Amino acid sequence: xxxxxxxxxxxxxxxxxxxxxxxxxxxxxxxxxxxxxxxxxxxxxxxxxxxxxxxxxxxxxxxxxxxxxxxxxxxxxxxxxxxxxxxxxxxxxxxxxxxxxxxxxxxxxxxxxxxxxxxxxxxxxxxxxxxxxxxxxxxxxxxxxxxxxxxxxxxxxxxxxxxxxxxxxxxxxxxxxxxxxxxxxxxxxxxxxxxxxxxxxxxxxxxxxxxxxxxxxxxxxxxxxxxxxxxxxxxxxxxxxxxxxxxxxxxxxxxxxxxxxxxxxxxxxxxxxxxxxxxxxxxxxxxxxxxxxxxxxxxxxxxxxxxxxxxxxxxxxxxxxxxxxxxxx
Amino acid sequence: xxxxxxxxxxxxxxxxxxxxxxxxxxxxxxxxxxxxxxxxxxxxxxxxxxxxxxxxxxxxxxxxxxxxxxxxxxxxxxxxxxxxxxxxxxxxxxxxxxxxxxxxxxxxxxxxxxxxxxxxxxxxxxxxxxxxxxxxxxxxxxxxxxxxxxxxxxxxxxxxxxxxxxxxxxxxxxxxxxxxxxxxxxxxxxxxxxxxxxxxxxxxxxxxxxxxxxxxxxxxxxxxxxxxxxxxxxxxxxxxxxxxxxxxxxxxxxxxxxxxxxxxxxxxxxxxxxxxxxxxxxxxxxxxxxxxxxxxxxxxxxxxxxxxxxxxxxxxxxxxxxxxxxxxx
DNA sequence: TAAGCGCTTGCAAATATTTGCGTGATCCGG
DNA sequence: CCGGATCACGCAAATATTTGCAAGCGCTTA
Numbered sequence: 270x271x272x273x274x275x276x277x278x279x280x281x282x283x284x285x286x287x288x289x290x291x292x293x294x295x296x297x298x299x300x301x302x303x304x305x306x307x308x309x310x311x312x313x314x315x316x317x318x319x320x321x322x323x324x325x326x327x328x329x330x331x332x333x334x335x336x337x338x339x340x341x342x343x344x345x346x347x348x349x350x351x352x353x354x355x356x357x358x359x360x361x362x363x364x365x366x367x368x369x370x371x372x373x374x375x376x377x378x379x380x381x382x383x384x385x386x387x388x389x390x391x392x393x394x395x396x397x398x399x400x401x402x403x404x405x406x407x408x409x410x411x412x413x414x415x416x417x418x419x420x421x422x423x424x425x426x427x428x429x430x431x432x433x434x435x436x437x438x439x440x441x442x443x444x445x446x447x448x449x450x451x452x453x454x455x456x457x458x459x460x461x462x463x464x465x466x467x468x469x470x471x472x473x474x475x476x477x478x479x480x481x482x483x484x485x486x487x488x489x490x491x492x493x494x495x496x497x498x499x500x501x502x503x504x505x506x507x508x509x510x511x512x513x514x515x516x517x518x519x520x521x522x523x524x525x526x527x528x529x530x531x532x533x534x535x536x537x538x539x540x541x542x543x544x545x546x547x548x549x550x551x552x553x554x555x556x557x558x559x560x561x562x563x564x565x566x567x568x569x570x571x572x573x574x575x576x577x578x579x580x581x582x583x584x585x586x587x588x589x590x591x592x593x594x595x596x597x598x
Numbered sequence: 599x600x601x602x603x604x605x606x607x608x609x610x611x612x613x614x615x616x617x618x619x620x621x622x623x624x625x626x627x628x629x630x631x632x633x634x635x636x637x638x639x640x641x642x643x644x645x646x647x648x649x650x651x652x653x654x655x656x657x658x659x660x661x662x663x664x665x666x667x668x669x670x671x672x673x674x675x676x677x678x679x680x681x682x683x684x685x686x687x688x689x690x691x692x693x694x695x696x697x698x699x700x701x702x703x704x705x706x707x708x709x710x711x712x713x714x715x716x717x718x719x720x721x722x723x724x725x726x727x728x729x730x731x732x733x734x735x736x737x738x739x740x741x742x743x744x745x746x747x748x749x750x751x752x753x754x755x756x757x758x759x760x761x762x763x764x765x766x767x768x769x770x771x772x773x774x775x776x777x778x779x780x781x782x783x784x785x786x787x788x789x790x791x792x793x794x795x796x797x798x799x800x801x802x803x804x805x806x807x808x809x810x811x812x813x814x815x816x817x818x819x820x821x822x823x824x825x826x827x828x829x830x831x832x833x834x835x836x837x838x839x840x841x842x843x844x845x846x847x848x849x850x851x852x853x854x855x856x857x858x859x860x861x862x863x864x865x866x867x868x869x870x871x872x873x874x875x876x877x878x879x880x881x882x883x884x885x886x887x888x889x890x891x892x893x894x895x896x897x898x899x900x901x902x903x904x905x906x907x908x909x910x911x912x913x914x915x916x917x918x919x920x921x922x923x924x925x926x927x
Numbered sequence: 928t929a930a931g932c933g934c935t936t937g938c939a940a941a942t943a944t945t946t947g948c949g950t951g952a953t954c955c956g957g
Numbered sequence: 958c959c960g961g962a963t964c965a966c967g968c969a970a971a972t973a974t975t976t977g978c979a980a981g982c983g984c985t986t987a
Binding site: 363517 | 688843870
């Protein structure tokens with residue numbers, strides 16, 4: 270099989286130079302010609318030399334809801350590193366105020382011919398309306414992994430932190446310290462991890478009356494926790510560290526102290542939570558292991574392996590610092 | 599099949615010039631003619647030729663040294679958002695342990711046919727060795743902007759925070775509080791912003807003997823600050839908030855308190871620095887303005903405008919919180 | 928070490944698109 | 958019905974893009 274490039278060139282009726290340019294994605298080739306060459310390439314079964322050549326770029330979309338919460342950069346770092354080791358590059362997609370929506374990003378990634386997509390902390394805000402783009406991915410057979418973002422109806426492989434365990438150990442910790450009136454500050458109503466935590470909380474005997482919802486921000490946590498504090502809770506379990514920090518602020522604003530009057534537990538154990546005032550007791554997600562698993566699952570799909578659409582549950586662990594204490598007598 | 603624009607022109611019975619004007623939305627075409635051309639365009643399935651770099655891959659590389667320091671995610675969010683508004687997508691490139699090097703990322707981005715690259719906090723660690731990939735970008739004429747990462751020899755447009763002012767206001771603040779023995783914790787020796795801060799510090803009468811270097815991490819700050827504390831400083835200016843947090847830790851480890859015995863000033867004003875213990879006095883970089891400026895500069899280059907390779911200096915401001923206090927009598 | 932092969936690349940010709948300018952048509956107010 | 962202003966549009970020059978030729982490069986083989 271000599272002159273492979275020449276052969277293709279002949280078939281399309283262009284010069285070798287042109288085929289070469291197409292192969293390397295060089296500019297200076299019209300779209301029509303490029304298309305023709307690409308087609309001929311496939312027809313002749315030309316084995317596209319390694320890497321991204323004319324082939325799908327070795328890009329992977331990493332869709333995150335935000336970067337404000339330190340857990341997401343941390344996760345991006347893990348996933349980005351793991352992907353790099355496998356020869357992929359992460360395309361970071363973050364929603365911004367007035368910016369691009371998650372669905373827009375999916376279209377964009379599709380256009381960029383990404384090899385796969387990892388969603389972390391997905392689009393809960395419009396749980397019902399906006400599943401269209403997930404289905405689109407599914408139809409196109411594009412490798413996809415969901416992290417902490419269970420979308421029940423679709424069967425993508427999923428990697429999650431076990432929210433049931435998280436809620437249980439948090440509640441158990443507070444109970445062991447003698448707390449009876451324990452409240453919860455969760456994310457939006459359709460945020461699946463929050464919903465799961467709520468269920469576990471109730472199942473363990475938590476009072477569903479003492480549950481507040483908030484946007485995932487410090488300010489949101491502040492507002493929600495203020496309502497809880499007004500109702501006399503002595504312990505608060507939060508769905509993120511940021512919410513916990515907001516809760517601390519709300520407690521203080523009410524003239525009380527953490528953990529003197531109210532104990533606060535966060536979730537994630539994101540960076541710097543041991544530098545806060547007070548150092549935050551929190552439930553750590555094993556993001557390192559989760560990120561790696563997500564990448565493994567994705568790469569397996571890209572390599573055409575059949576990956577079961579199961580949900581891998583990772584066990585969280587309690588990190589006790591100084592925002593929880595024995596309940597005041 | 600040739601003369602595609604001509605073909606359309608013939609079909610409608612107008613000149614190529616007119617079709618061209620319609621295509622580009624130029625004035626000087628009657629509504630009726632415009633309509634006719636537009637229709638013919640659809641009928642013939644005309645596809646506007648796309649010059650590769652402009653249209654095919656509206657990607658922009660965003661190269662960051664890490665994501666651990668909250669300033670980088672914050673910056674990524676600003677830049678990503680600004681790019682999205684202009685119709686570009688950010689490809690996040692972060693160095694990771696044992697992962698891809700900055701030079702590797704440049705090659706990768708080049709292969710991806712990105713429209714441009716933004717470097718933030720660049721490759722100072724090998725100031726002399728590793729400029730090759732910058733030169734490569736320069737040769738290829740790829741739009742590039744450097745943020746806080748001055749590379750003197752190359753002429754890329756640059757956006758930076760004014761380190762001289764930063765050092766001056768930090769030192770002035772400590773002096774005003776009566777501090778005489780003020781030390782500095784900087785980044786690696788060839789980190790340009792650190793070098794500039796050092797120069798300004800000395801120029802303002804700071805003692806160059808009381809300057810320590812560290813890797814940009816909390817632990818690095820801890821180690822460097824410990825040496826300073828042992829030499830009896832009462833104030834420490836740090837080159838990042840993370841270093842400052844490490845410094846706080848070092849002070850406490852030495853059995854002293856912040857700000858009671860030692861005042862600490864950070865740099866960046868990254869997120870959550872008002873939740874730390876103590877809330878950190880720090881020099882704020884206007885990252886929002888800087889990120890936007892970087893994107894504007896980049897897009898201008900992509901649009902073929904001539905952008906002067908100047909360095910835009912942004913003025914930092916002091917944010918006084920609770921890690922600085924009057925020197926102990 | 929030379930020769931051959933497969934591919935890449937500089938260059939210039941060919942081709943396509945945009946734009947400055949002028950012409951002729953049309954529209955108005957005398 | 959005329960003169961002048963305005964506008965759409967084509968001509969052709971200017972500019973940009975596409976493509977083939979052939980030289981060049983790096984590799985393997987003789």
